[in-house]
Amino acid sequence: MRQLYYSWYSICSEKVLMCLFEKDLPFEGCHVDLFDFDQVKDDYLSVNLDGMVPTLVDGGRSIPESTIINEYLEDVAPQPSLRPRDPLRCAEMRGWVHRFQDIVFPAVGLLSQVAFIADELNRRWPPNELEALIRRKVNEERVARQLRAVQGALTAEEISLAAGRIERVLDEAERLLGDGRDWLVGAYSLADVAAAPNLYRLDIIGQDEAVACRPAVQAWYRRMTTRSAFLRTYEFSPSVRRV
Numbered sequence: 581m582r583q584l585y586y587s588w589y590s591i592c593s594e595k596v597l598m599c600l601f602e603k604d605l606p607f608e609g610c611h612v613d614l615f616d617f618d619q620v621k622d623d624y625l626s627v628n629l630d631g632m633v634p635t636l637v638d639g640g641r642s643i644p645e646s647t648i649i650n651e652y653l654e655d656v657a658p659q660p661s662l663r664p665r666d667p668l669r670c671a672e673m674r675g676w677v678h679r680f681q682d683i684v685f686p687a688v689g690l691l692s693q694v695a696f697i698a699d700e701l702n703r704r705w706p707p708n709e710l711e712a713l714i715r716r717k718v719n720e721e722r723v724a725r726q727l728r729a730v731q732g733a734l735t736a737e738e739i740s741l742a743a744g745r746i747e748r749v750l751d752e753a754e755r756l757l758g759d760g761r762d763w764l765v766g767a768y769s770l771a772d773v774a775a776a777p778n779l780y781r782l783d784i785i786g787q788d789e790a791v792a793c794r795p796a797v798q799a800w801y802r803r804m805t806t807r808s809a810f811l812r813t814y815e816f817s818p819s820v821r822r823v
């Protein structure tokens with residue numbers, strides 16, 4: 581049985597859960613509580629050297645990185661297909677996965693720090709202990725960002741830059757979806773799977789105006805939320821609603 585190490589308020593984990601549910605693949609979920617810093621405990625670092633979720637373990641071997649995991653799942657379980665066969669469409673799909681993973685996700689992550697993550701960490705830990713735990717993270721940039729977040733030191737300028745990056749990608753999606761297609765690259769694909777958890781998070785943290793003011797993106801998101809894989813993802817992993 582495959583194991584998925586995930587956290588229930590992690591966009592990247594939700595992306596993989598959605599793919600597993602689309603393909604109806606059985607798996608065992610292993611929860612990694614990021615507020616308790618499970619990700620930097622030795623047990624988990626032996627599964628994922630970077631101390632990040634998600635990680636899929638298949639046949640005893642670890643596969644990190646949500647985009648790589650979803651491509652792997654597509655390779656081992658090609659039906660239903662979430663990757664266009666046409667090479668050009670497939671390149672377009674990967675382009676959208678990249679935009680949502682490398683531009684939108686870090687920006688939504690920063691807005692999430694401001695909206696609830698920093699407050700929850702400060703509620704759970706005394707300042708000195710919290711700082712020591714944050715410093716255990718493997719990635720130095722994440723250490724610096726989270727230290728500033730819990731100290732309330734993220735600037736209005738970087739918050740506005742993050743919002744601008746999200747808007748830019750959503751503008752591009754609005755143009756594309758405005759031609760009447762249902763999904764980002766025509767047929768439903770890994771691009772839609774990569775996008776959806778970011779929009780769900782924007783909704784939860786009260787930034788839904790970015791979607792509401794773009795009718796084609798909003799209609800796409802509504803279609804997305806009626807899919808059984810979407811519903812199963814948030815039943816399995818209730819995201820920030822329980823924080």
Ligand SMILES: N[C@@H](CCC(=O)N[C@@H](CS)C(=O)NCC(=O)O)C(=O)O
Binds near residue numbers: 619
């Ligand atoms: N590129 C990675 C990013 C994974 C990532 O950023 N995971 C976050 C949760 S969504 C995490 O593990 N954060 C823990 C930390 O920063 O210590 C992927 O796509 O899987």
